[in-house]
Amino acid sequence: MQLARVIGTVVATMKNPSLEGRKLLIIQSLNKDLAPQGKPLVAIDAAGAGVGELVFWCRGKEASFPFKREDTPTDCTIIGIVDSDKHVTSS
Amino acid sequence: MILAKVLGNIVATQKNARYDDARIMLCEHITPEGEPTGHTVLALDSVDAGVGDTVLIVQEGWGASTSATGKPGAAIDSAIVGVVDHIDLLKNETT
Amino acid sequence: MIIARIVGTVVASQKDARLEGKKLLIVRPVNLDGTDTSGYVVAVDTVGAGFHERVLVVAGSSARLAQNMKDAPVDAAIVGVIDTVDVHLTDS
Numbered sequence: 001m002q003l004a005r006v007i008g009t010v011v012a013t014m015k016n017p018s019l020e021g022r023k024l025l026i027i028q029s030l031n032k033d034l035a036p037q038g039k040p041l042v043a044i045d046a047a048g049a050g051v052g053e054l055v056f057w058c059r060g061k062e063a064s065f066p067f068k069r070e071d072t073p074t075d076c077t078i079i080g081i082v083d084s085d086k087h088v089t090s091s
Numbered sequence: 092m093i094l095a096k097v098l099g100n101i102v103a104t105q106k107n108a109r110y111d112d113a114r115i116m117l118c119e120h121i122t123p124e125g126e127p128t129g130h131t132v133l134a135l136d137s138v139d140a141g142v143g144d145t146v147l148i149v150q151e152g153w154g155a156s157t158s159a160t161g162k163p164g165a166a167i168d169s170a171i172v173g174v175v176d177h178i179d180l181l182k183n184e185t186t
Numbered sequence: 187m188i189i190a191r192i193v194g195t196v197v198a199s200q201k202d203a204r205l206e207g208k209k210l211l212i213v214r215p216v217n218l219d220g221t222d223t224s225g226y227v228v229a230v231d232t233v234g235a236g237f238h239e240r241v242l243v244v245a246g247s248s249a250r251l252a253q254n255m256k257d258a259p260v261d262a263a264i265v266g267v268i269d270t271v272d273v274h275l276t277d278s
Contacts, residue, residue: 005275007274008218008271009271010270011268011272015233015266016233018252028275039223041188042188042189051274051275052275061248063248073255074187074244075249
């Protein structure tokens, strides 16, 4: 799992039926200092996140587990919203 | 999946039991234009690929394991699942 | 998932039986501003995507979870054609 900032949205009308109704967001992963690390990715939202929010996301097949797990093709899912930037502490 | 060229194969007598009767192919990753990238990978053959063939390699455990051995759950992460006849690149798409 | 652009097709007649009838496309990941990145991946099309379109590509074992991809030995699938990408925050 990684921290990320939601930085945008994606609209795709024509998609695999197993993704119907799913919200697609662009996320930028962040390091412990909340600085960008790596490239932006497209994630499915399982937490009700919006643009600007600090979230955490899960990669791999496990990313489909919040949904119908055998029917949702996602490798990147937002699974939680961090209360605020101040709620990320590192020594 | 990635594209690769089959360079040869390797022989290993002492190996995981699930690799019995498998052909372990030595392949070089190529670009869509056919240029070698210099990255060498091993993959189990499931389609009778031969040296010099351009092939499709799946790099995911379940797919590779079922292709190469007929069953999932083996310690196999790459398998050749197709021999490429040709590649069509759109115009102006060279790297 | 990543955003990618279709740049070509692959034809393979000698292949795993579970890939029969599946369209194989070469896609190149793109940045949010639409510029190309290096690298490419061969992905199975599940939505009827066309050349030059920007698409959503899901990688790894999750690719098999797309409809019509059950039990196919694939590690990348095109699961959507992108209409628009809106980036609201450029520096996070």
